[in-house]
Amino acid sequence: MARSLVTFRERSGCRPSVRPSPGRARQTGRSSTKHHKVGGVSRIPHPEVDVPRQLPPRGLTRGGRNPRPWRDPRLRSTAALLTSLTALAATSLVAGPAVAESAAGPCALRRTTAHHSEGLDTWNSAYPRPARTLNAVMVFLSFPDSPPTITPDELAADHFPATSQFFERASYGKFELRPHPGREWVRMPRDSTSYAIKRDWNAQRRAAYLRDALAAADPHVDFSRYDIVYFVADPNAPGVDSDATKVVNFDRPMRADGTDIRRVVTVFERHPPDRNVLAHETGHVFDLPDLYHRPTDGKGDWDTHVGDWDLMGSQFGLAPDLFGWHKWKLGWLEPHQVRCVAAGPERLTLEPLGAPAAPAARGAIGGTRLAVIRTGRDTAIALEARGAAGNDHATCTEGVLVYEVRGGTASGSGPIEVVDAHPESESCWGDSVYPQLADAPVRVGETFTVPGEDVRVEVEARTASGAWTVTVAAG
Numbered sequence: 001m002a003r004s005l006v007t008f009r010e011r012s013g014c015r016p017s018v019r020p021s022p023g024r025a026r027q028t029g030r031s032s033t034k035h036h037k038v039g040g041v042s043r044i045p046h047p048e049v050d051v052p053r054q055l056p057p058r059g060l061t062r063g064g065r066n067p068r069p070w071r072d073p074r075l076r077s078t079a080a081l082l083t084s085l086t087a088l089a090a091t092s093l094v095a096g097p098a099v100a101e102s103a104a105g106p107c108a109l110r111r112t113t114a115h116h117s118e119g120l121d122t123w124n125s126a127y128p129r130p131a132r133t134l135n136a137v138m139v140f141l142s143f144p145d146s147p148p149t150i151t152p153d154e155l156a157a158d159h160f161p162a163t164s165q166f167f168e169r170a171s172y173g174k175f176e177l178r179p180h181p182g183r184e185w186v187r188m189p190r191d192s193t194s195y196a197i198k199r200d201w202n203a204q205r206r207a208a209y210l211r212d213a214l215a216a217a218d219p220h221v222d223f224s225r226y227d228i229v230y231f232v233a234d235p236n237a238p239g240v241d242s243d244a245t246k247v248v249n250f251d252r253p254m255r256a257d258g259t260d261i262r263r264v265v266t267v268f269e270r271h272p273p274d275r276n277v278l279a280h281e282t283g284h285v286f287d288l289p290d291l292y293h294r295p296t297d298g299k300g301d302w303d304t305h306v307g308d309w310d311l312m313g314s315q316f317g318l319a320p321d322l323f324g325w326h327k328w329k330l331g332w333l334e335p336h337q338v339r340c341v342a343a344g345p346e347r348l349t350l351e352p353l354g355a356p357a358a359p360a361a362r363g364a365i366g367g368t369r370l371a372v373i374r375t376g377r378d379t380a381i382a383l384e385a386r387g388a389a390g391n392d393h394a395t396c397t398e399g400v401l402v403y404e405v406r407g408g409t410a411s412g413s414g415p416i417e418v419v420d421a422h423p424e425s426e427s428c429w430g431d432s433v434y435p436q437l438a439d440a441p442v443r444v445g446e447t448f449t450v451p452g453e454d455v456r457v458e459v460e461a462r463t464a465s466g467a468w469t470v471t472v473a474a475g
């Protein structure tokens with residue numbers, strides 16, 4: 001099979017970086033292009049990409065399995081790879097099959113056909129659910145035009161254990177992301193410059209890159225052992241562009257080692273990389289959407305929807321823990337930790353989202369972390385306490401954060417919007433990705449009525465253990 005034409009549909013996704021020159025590195029304030037800016041580093045999103053069809057690479061045939069994850073190529077007689085043209089299309093444009101009916105109750109929005117829908121009444125089984133240990137292989141790709149000057153171990157250390165620790169904290173220990181970094185470079189057959197790697201990548205060149213990477217890696221990797229695939233390019237190769245880091249979704253899974261590969265994370269980060277970038281990309285592998293706002297002309301603020309308040313909005317956020325809604329979706333909050341407020345007024349105690357589960361609370365008695373008021377067929381208002389703990393240890397402000405969730409809105413189009421309880425003020429200039437929302441939470445002693453919704457939130461006090469006592473009234 002020699003055909004290699006692959007068509008791609010670009011879709012708003014992750015954020016390409018625009019780094020300032022060293023002279024600008026400590027500059028504060030807004031960049032001239034108004035991409036958000038943290039410590040002088042500006043970021044605009046990395047697009048996530050769908051690949052409707054992936055055709056077989058040249059000269060490759062299906063082969064057998066080998067139980068060893070990193071194999072001596074000499075032991076392998078046939079390169080096993082790609083692709084099952086008859087495989088069922090796993091299009092990410094439609095909702096995949098449900099795993100099971102949810103017992104999540106009346107506040108659980110239904111999952112819609114929107115890409116990465118925030119609906120969570122069922123899980124899309126086209127994605128691995130991170131409520132158990134998942135194994136991720138890191139394949140380090142070098143190029144003939146640039147002998148590597150760093151080691152795979154050094155590159156692995158750019159992302160791990162930090163990425164695993166982020167998820168360990170976010171999931172209260174329920175999810176382990178277990179990395180399996182390759183010990184040796186896997187050499188690509190062509191020069192790095194030959195692929196014309198960049199953010200909005202020529203489809204044929206991208207297909208060539210993926211095809212070459214899979215073919216080069218396959219003798220070394222048993223893909224059937226892994227839930228997640230990271231292709232990490234040598235950051236020093238001249239053709240590597242960090243703006244090209246993204247998740248590539250295949251509507252038609254690729255086959256290798258008898259397993260379907262539905263998506264890969266292609267990493268082109270610098271060394272050292274942007275903070276939390278791999279955690280953000282990995283969030284997409286778990287069906288989480290992009291939460292930033294993508295200005296139509298590429299200019300303007302990217303962080304108007306959620307500011308600092310979720311990794312999927314910005315990996316540079318001061319409080320990048322995942323929203324309680326996402327933790328509910330991923331299975332990290334137990335049903336009893338989510339309070340569905342029907343009308344009220346209802347008084348509840350919210351544990352800080354980022355705080356670890358207290359030893360006494362392990363098992364069945366975890367505290368409430370999320371309150372939800374359903375406002376429509378596909379909409380809800382969510383409340384959670386955000387304090388300086390865990391992934392949020394560097395938060396700018398503390399209090400009860402209010403946001404709207406829209407289950408029918410696609411990734412990158414604003415599926416979550418933080419409601420600013422202090423719209424007339426800003427906080428943390430120079431550190432926040434979007435100072436207007438940095439002071440969004442409702443503080444102790446304040447009562448806030450959500451504009452346009454009949455929802456009132458009164459934050460009464462904090463408990464001795466640091467939880468927030470809140471009264472919620474709806475309707």
Ligand SMILES: [Zn+2]
Binds near residue numbers: 013048284289290
């Ligand atoms: Zn993204």
